Structures are given as C-alpha cells and as structure tokens.
Amino acid sequence: MSKQEEKSGVQKMRERHERIKKSIKPSKELVEIFSKKEKPKTKNENAKNKVARPFTPEAGA
C-alpha cells in the first residue's frame, strides 16, 4: 500500500488547505489597487504571521 493510500480523506483535505494557503499571493492588480504608500511586503516576509493549523492530532483536540 502506498503512502498516498494510507492517508485519510480528512488528512488529504488538510493538506489541500495548506497547499492552497502556501500558493496564494496577491495579484498585480490587487497590489495596484491597494498600494497607497509604499511597496508592499512579500508573502515570505509575512509568512511567520500567518494563521495555520498544525497537522498534529493534539492541535485539533
């Protein structure tokens, strides 16, 4: 049995959410609309501030 087959459906959905969260970045159009003062921070610079649920059983208890 492969690792992928061993994952539960809920685990796959957790990974889906995390994958999308990491891939999201502001579009050029969005930056242009909301750029009033200075160059915005990049996604990486702000990654530490993001709200993400760890994938541990303890975290969801």
Place this chain on the structure above:
Amino acid sequence: MEVKISDLEKSVEKYPELRRGCIIDTNVLFAGSYPSDTYNDWADDVFKTLNRLSIPSYTNLNVRSEFFDLHRRVLIPEGLVDFYDDLSESLDGKIYEKLKYLKRRAKDARDQGRPFKLNDSEIKEYMELLGHEPRPEGVSGWTAFCQAYFAPYITDVWEDAVKDLKVNFLGTREIESKEFFDKHPSWSNMIKILGDSGIGSADAMILNLFQESKLPLLITADKSVRNTVLNSSFIGKFILSP
C-alpha cells in the same frame, strides 16, 4: 436511537441494517474538509470508521448549498487576514485598522479552539470596505481580493471533499429511486419538522430527506439536529453525533 463513533462497530453487529448507509449532515462534511473546525479530528474518526466498516455515506443538494456557505464564512475572513499580512504596509488607515482588528478576532477564536466565522452582514461590511463598485480601470478591490484569496480555496472544494471523504450524492434520480426512498421528501413533512422543532429550514430539509429515506443513520455535529431526531418519531432510525 443514539450511537457513538467509538461504538459504531458493535452497533453494526447488533443492527446489521446500519450497513445500508448513512446521511452526512453539512457540519460533518464541513468539519472533515476545513482543518480549523472544532470537529475536524472527530470527522476524521467518522470517515475512517465508515470506510473501515464499508458503510456508504450520502449527501444531497441541501447539504452542498450549506457546505459552500459555511466555507465562505470561514475562508473569507481567513483570506482577509492573509491579505492584511501580505499588504499591511500599503493599506490606508481605515482598511488597515479594520483588518488588524479582524486578525485579533481570528486569533482569539483560534486560542479558544473554534473556527472564526463571519456572518453575511459582516462579509458585506468588508465588501464595502475594500470597495465593491466596479472601477473604470478594472475590477473592484473586493473582486480582486476574492480572486486572489478566496477563489483558490472554494473552487473544487466540494468535488475534492466528496472524492477524498468518499461521500455519494443523492440527486434527483436517486431520490426517485426505490433503492433509497420509501416516500419522496415533501414540503409538508419538512414544514411539520420545522414547526415541531423550530430548527432552520435547511436542517429541516435534511431531516425530511433522512426520515423518508431507507438509510437508517444520520451523522451530524449539530446538537439541535440530534435533539430534534431524539425528540421526534424517527422510528427505526439512528443518530450519531460527537
């Protein structure tokens, strides 16, 4: 009759009709597909157990509609907080302050172990805040926000959830089929459930579907749905909740 997930295997031995399948309420499908939901781990147990015992699970149009709305209520605030984190230094004062406050509310919810949801009125306030009126040079600020921070989550979330959680859909053909239903779900029965319980109309429609179906088990994380079943004449039916 009430069953718990830890006892489902024993209950199936005692009541083999449980193998026919179950109806999954919206909050269970949502809990299984949104990592920060209070019942995410419980939903994991539920779907693993159903899979292990080969009990098929079913859902319908009402659940799908509610599912999208629940996701909207959590993914928009989550996207707004990420938007704030990404662009906070370029946001003007009012937007900056509102989103900063939103982030604090999201943190409080997380610290209390619950998902952070906005209601429809609150979402409309953020639409206004970011600007929903079309701009001559392109889409509105709100539209650009949704396209970047919300659409990637919501697109395909239903298809991915029903595929990964192995949930079947009861469409018109199945509802007309004698395989799943003794009687067709009816407005009059739904209204009776609504009148006797005072629960929401979407919940009453799901209970109506459950009552008229041949499926003996409903799985819900909603206490009011559980209590409505236990208080009513759902003869030969089982309810499973946290």
